[in-house]
Each structure stands twice: as structure tokens, then as C-alpha cells.
Amino acid sequence: MIRLDIVSKSYKIDEETTFYALKDATLEIKEKEFISIIGPSGSGKSTLMHLIGLLDKPSQGELIIQNKKISKLDDDQISSLRNEFVGFVFQQFNLIPKLTVLENILLPTIYARKKLDYNPTEKATELLKKFGLFEKRNTYPNKISGGQQQRVAILRALIMEPKLILADEPTGNLDTKTGREIMELLKELNEKEGMTIAVVTHEADIAKYGKRIVNVRDGKIVK
Amino acid sequence: MYYFIFIIRTAFEDFKRSKLQTFLTSLGIMIGVFAVIMLTALGLGLKKYISDQFDSLGTNTLFIAPGKILEGGSFGASSLLGNRFDVKDLNRLKRVKNITGIAPLSSKSGEAKGTEKSEFVSIFFTSEDFFDITGFSIENGRFFDNTDVEKRSKVLVAGPKIAEKLFGSEIEAIGKKVAIDNVNFLIIGVIKSKGGGGFGGPDYDSYFFGPYTTGYIYNPDKQFIRFAIKAEEKIPLATVKDQINKEMLRRYEEDDFSIVEPTEILSVVNSIFGIMNIVLVAIASISLLVGGIGIMNIMYVTVSDKTREIGIRRAIGARRKDILFQFLIEGIALSIIGGTFGLILAFIGVLIVQNFFPAYIDLPSVLLALGVSSAIGIIFGVLPARKAANLEPVEAIRYE
Numbered sequence: 001m002i003r004l005d006i007v008s009k010s011y012k013i014d015e016e017t018t019f020y021a022l023k024d025a026t027l028e029i030k031e032k033e034f035i036s037i038i039g040p041s042g043s044g045k046s047t048l049m050h051l052i053g054l055l056d057k058p059s060q061g062e063l064i065i066q067n068k069k070i071s072k073l074d075d076d077q078i079s080s081l082r083n084e085f086v087g088f089v090f091q092q093f094n095l096i097p098k099l100t101v102l103e104n105i106l107l108p109t110i111y112a113r114k115k116l117d118y119n120p121t122e123k124a125t126e127l128l129k130k131f132g133l134f135e136k137r138n139t140y141p142n143k144i145s146g147g148q149q150q151r152v153a154i155l156r157a158l159i160m161e162p163k164l165i166l167a168d169e170p171t172g173n174l175d176t177k178t179g180r181e182i183m184e185l186l187k188e189l190n191e192k193e194g195m196t197i198a199v200v201t202h203e204a205d206i207a208k209y210g211k212r213i214v215n216v217r218d219g220k221i222v223k
Numbered sequence: 224m225y226y227f228i229f230i231i232r233t234a235f236e237d238f239k240r241s242k243l244q245t246f247l248t249s250l251g252i253m254i255g256v257f258a259v260i261m262l263t264a265l266g267l268g269l270k271k272y273i274s275d276q277f278d279s280l281g282t283n284t285l286f287i288a289p290g291k292i293l294e295g296g297s298f299g300a301s302s303l304l305g306n307r308f309d310v311k312d313l314n315r316l317k318r319v320k321n322i323t324g325i326a327p328l329s330s331k332s333g334e335a336k337g338t339e340k341s342e343f344v345s346i347f348f349t350s351e352d353f354f355d356i357t358g359f360s361i362e363n364g365r366f367f368d369n370t371d372v373e374k375r376s377k378v379l380v381a382g383p384k385i386a387e388k389l390f391g392s393e394i395e396a397i398g399k400k401v402a403i404d405n406v407n408f409l410i411i412g413v414i415k416s417k418g419g420g421g422f423g424g425p426d427y428d429s430y431f432f433g434p435y436t437t438g439y440i441y442n443p444d445k446q447f448i449r450f451a452i453k454a455e456e457k458i459p460l461a462t463v464k465d466q467i468n469k470e471m472l473r474r475y476e477e478d479d480f481s482i483v484e485p486t487e488i489l490s491v492v493n494s495i496f497g498i499m500n501i502v503l504v505a506i507a508s509i510s511l512l513v514g515g516i517g518i519m520n521i522m523y524v525t526v527s528d529k530t531r532e533i534g535i536r537r538a539i540g541a542r543r544k545d546i547l548f549q550f551l552i553e554g555i556a557l558s559i560i561g562g563t564f565g566l567i568l569a570f571i572g573v574l575i576v577q578n579f580f581p582a583y584i585d586l587p588s589v590l591l592a593l594g595v596s597s598a599i600g601i602i603f604g605v606l607p608a609r610k611a612a613n614l615e616p617v618e619a620i621r622y623e
Contacts, residue, residue: 082539
């Protein structure tokens with residue numbers, strides 16, 4: 001589904017020195033997989049995640065998503081892929097504070113270019129009910145708990161029915177118990193709905209939820 | 224459609240959160256629009272006022288003035304320096320065919336003592352035809368007539384304002400004596416108010432009018448500053464003008480006098496005020512420019528405040544143009560809010576001014592104001608919006 005072919009991300013510090021945030025990374029994520037990307041901070045795992053999530057472009061190498069070379073796509077097409085193909089879950093939840101829970105969940109559909117074969121509001125309502133957040137639909141993000149915010153973020157990631165959920169330290173801002181609940185949720189999505197999930201973390205406990213663990217260290221994929 | 228509503232709503236949600244900031248930002252545009260609309264309204268009012276003044280003169284009226292009044296479409300300086308006319312000219316003009324009325328004009332200013340108080344006044348000394356030519360009508364008493372002119376009667380017809388000032392009321396003034404520079408006059412009538420005064424035009428309501436022959440007391444050389452002439456309606460004005468011209472040329476050089484139709488003066492006045500108005504509006508527009516810069520400034524701040532939000536929006540699929548559009552709408556909304564308040568303020572201002580002056584706002588200036596303010600929103604919003612749109616998603620989302 002996603003393939004990285006000897007991908008590097010480098011930054012020129014000055015004339016002579018180039019810093020490699022990620023060097024010659026080769027990785028394939030298959031459909032319905034639950035993969036954990038683990039590494040200490042500064043290892044390059046975030047860079048890897050940004051590349052997979054199409055937020056950043058590789059300096060060298062090729063990223064292939066569903067047999068499409070990303071380097072051949074323009075900004076609008078990449079934006080569409082971010083909209084339809086990936087669903088993001090962030091450490092800081094990244095909900096928009098001035099929008100209600102429901103509006104936050106609907107936000108990706110505002111930017112959708114493809115015709116949706118479902119009514120967005122109905123689908124959002126259905127999801128909210130399923131996740132026990134229906135009562136909070138008209139509340140603003142700062143009025144609900146961190147665990148609830150992260151659930152809303154997951155719903156926002158799910159509304160476009162993406163192929164891949166990309167979670168960057170999803171438990172980083174949550175207590176252990178809530179963090180575990182969120183991971184259970186992701187696991188359930190993978191097992192019951194066949195959703196492909198990639199979790200980036202520095203915690204071994206969290207990484208364990210993945211069926212495959214990829215180690216990143218000093219800008220390289222170790223295993 | 225939902226997309227547009229959503230984006231516009233987003234902008235207004237932002238304003239609700241920072242009402243004071245929104246107000247201060249749109250203040251510049253508000254003042255600019257207010258100034259432009261107000262000046263346009265005053266200009267329109269002035270134009271209307273002047274046309275109304277000339278309209279009352281009728282279409283078959285001519286003025287003869289010394290010197291060249293109109294030179295190349297503007298008022299000439301020589302009209303102030305030119306020779307004055309005298310009784311000889313009056314008698315010659317009376318012989319011109321197709322003239323139904325002729326009014327020589329001389330004036331005198333002085334201190335008038337009434338029963339109530341003293342006032343500095345002006346008297347127009349003219350003939351009985353003056354009232355017909357200028358379209359005056361009598362409110363109380365009577366106009367002076369030919370007999371008064373022949374007898375050099377010391378009688379005056381008063382404007383309603385001055386009658387009230389000097390004697391308490393218009394009725395009171397009739398039959399009263401008024402001393403002007405130690406000459407006693409009898410007030411025989413008060414004219415119906417002509418309105419006006421204020422900006423530019425003569426305030427006939429504050430003048431006295433007397434027989435031109437009586438005016439010789441102050442004017443021993445028997446000179447006149449102007450003649451007002453009414454021509455027969457059936458004869459083309461140009462023909463009469465030509466006849467008068469021939470008569471005048473027998474005594475004067477081409478450059479020593481002017482024969483003008485009120486419409487000619489009107490068009491010159493209009494073009495002068497038109498230019499003046501354009502200049503004033505152009506100056507007022509500078510405040511619009513400053514307002515626009517204010518909007519640009521605040522939009523840059525907003526973009527940098529919302530960097531992370533831009534990153535989030537990009538991460539979930541917003542294209543560059545979606546971001547551009549969002550911020551552009553915000554800039555335009557700020558600008559239109561300012562423009563609308565400026566317009567409301569100008570409406571109130573014009574309502575107040577209308578007590579003294581016939582200022583009015585017309586539809587084109589309203590549309591122009593709103594058009595210009597949205598244009599300012601676009602022009603000054605586009606740079607910050609482009610900055611927002613061109614942020615790299617990964618940089619934006621990492622921004623703290």
C-alpha cells in the first residue's frame with residue numbers, strides 16, 4: 001500500500017555539512033497491517049511519519065502510495081491524498097479550538113473533492129454515538145478531557161474512511177490508563193474494521209500493540 | 224455551498240472572539256469610508272444647491288457684468304477689475320428689442336438700526352423688474368414699484384431673516400423706519416424666504432432691496448456692478464444676447480463686458496466643484512489606504528497566530544487555495560465591516576448636516592464605498608493570505 005524506496009530527508013546546515021534526519025530508509029506498509037515505529041526522540045521517526053503522512057517530501061528516494069509516485073503529484077493532488085487516504089492522530093490532539101466537536105469531525109469533509117457516498121453529518125453523528133461522545137457534539141474541545149479530545153481526533157481521522165490511520169505519539173499527552181484505552185481503540189479498528197494503522201512512539205509498551213515493530217535510530221531503520 | 228458558509232462563518236467566529244481587535248482594525252476603513260461618503264454627499268448637495276439657485280432664475284435670463292467673467296471655462300480674474308456700468312448703459316439697454324425686464328444692480332453695506340437690535344446689512348439697489356427676474360414673491364406688504372424708482376423713494380423691501388432680526392418678526396417690520404448709515408428708510412415689504420445662504424450662495428433672506436435711484440445717495444457716480452435682464456420667452460436667447468452685444472460694443476471693447484447665461488455659470492461652477500470634490504475625495508481616500516495597511520498588518524498577525532491551525536487544516540486535506548480563500552475572506556470581512564459602519568456613520572452625519580445644507584447620499588456612492596472596501600480587503604488581504612497558503616504543512620504543524 002505504501003512503499004518507501006531508499007528515502008532520505010536531509011537539511012543543509014552550511015556549505016559543507018548536510019544533516020540527515022532520515023537516511024536510505026526502505027519500508028513497506030501493507031494493507032490491514034498494524035505497524036509500530038519506535039525510536040528515541042531525534043531518531044528520525046517523526047520525519048518518517050511526516051513523509052508517510054505526506055506532510056513532507058523526501059530529499060532523495062521515492063515514496064509510492066497505491067502504486068503512485070508521490071514525486072509526480074502536484075500540491076493539490078497531494079492535499080487530496082492527505083484528505084482521503086490518510087487520517088492523522090497527533091500527540092497534541094490538534095483539534096481546532098473555535099470549532100465544536102462535531103465541526104472538528106466534519107472538517108475533513110469540507111475539504112473533500114471526491115463525492116462522498118454518505119451524508120457527512122449523519123456519519124459523524126453515528127460515529128459520535130458509537131464512541132460515546134454524542135452528548136459532547138456541540139461542546140468546544142477545551143471543555144472535554146484529553147482522552148475525549150483524542151477520541152474526537154480519531155473520529156476526525158475516520159470520517160473520510162481513509163486507508164491508513166497515522167498516529168504520532170497518540171498517548172503522549174494522556175495518562176497511562178487513558179493511553180491504553182486509546183491504543184485498544186486503535187487495535188479494535190485494525191482487527192474489526194481492517195483499518196491499516198501506523199503508530200509512532202518512543203514507548204515500548206505502546207509499540208507492543210503493533211503486529212510489526214520498526215526501530216528507528218539515528219535516522220536509520222534498524223530492523 | 225456548505226464550504227462557503229463554513230469558511231465565512233469561521234471568519235466571523237474569529238471576530239466574535241476578539242471584538243475590540245476587530246473594531247480597531249476596521250476603524251481605519253470606517254473613517255475612510257465615512258470621509259469619502261461625507262465629502263461626496265456635501266459635493267452633491269452643493270451642486271444641487273447651486274443648480275436650484277439658478278433654476279429659480281428661469282431660462283430666459285441674462286447677466287451683463289464688467290470684464291470677462293468666463294475665460295476658457297473658468298472664472299476670469301479681470302471681472303473683479305473691470306469697469307463699472309452707468310446710467311447711460313441702462314438707457315441704451317432699455318432700447319434693445321425683446322427685453323421684458325432689466326435690473327441694474329449696485330450694493331451698499333452698513334450698520335442698520337432696528338427696534339430690536341443693530342445689525343450689519345447689505346442692500347441691493349435695483350429696479351422693480353429685479354423681483355420678477357429673480358423669481359421673488361412678497362410675503363407681507365409690497366414690492367417697490369416704478370413710481371418708487373422715479374421718485375427716488377427711501378423705501379426698502381427686506382429679506383425675512385433680517386426683518387426678524389431687526390424688528391422681532393416679519394409683520395412688525397412693515398411700516399418701520401430703519402436707519403442705515405444715518406439715512407432713514409421705510410420698510411414697505413418682506414419677501415418670501417428664498418432659503419439658501421450657508422455655503423457659497425447669497426443669502427437673499429438677509430438682504431435689503433431698494434430702488435436703484437435711491438441708491439445714488441451712496442453712489443453719486445451712478446454706477447452699477449451688474450445688469451440682470453429678462454428676455455422675451457419666444458425669442459431665442461442667443462438672438463437677444465446678440466442684440467445686447469451689438470448695443471454694448473458701440474461703447475465698450477470686446478473684453479470690457481460679459482453677457483452670461485445662468486446655465487453657463489452653472490456649468491462652470493459645477494466643473495469647479497467637481498474638481499474640488501475629486502481632490503477632496505482623493506485626500507480622504509488616503510485614510511482608506513491607511514485602513515487597508517492596518518488590515519494587512521492584523522492579517523499578518525492572524526496568519527502567524529494561526530500557523531498551527533493552518534498546519535492542521537493542511538494535514539487533513541486543505542489545499543493551498545482553501546487556506547488562501549479562508550484568509551482572504553477574513554480580510555474582506557474586516558474591510559466590509561469597517562465600510563458598513565463608515566456608511567452608517569456617514570448616513571447619520573448627512574442627516575445632521577441636512578439641517579443646514581442639502582447634502583445627500585446617492586446609490587452610486589454607497590455601492591462605490593462597499594466596492595472599494597471589499598477591494599481593499601482583497602488587495603491588502605492577499606499578501607498575508609498567500610503567506611498562509613504557502614506555509615509548508617510540516618513546518619506549520621510543528622509550530623508552537
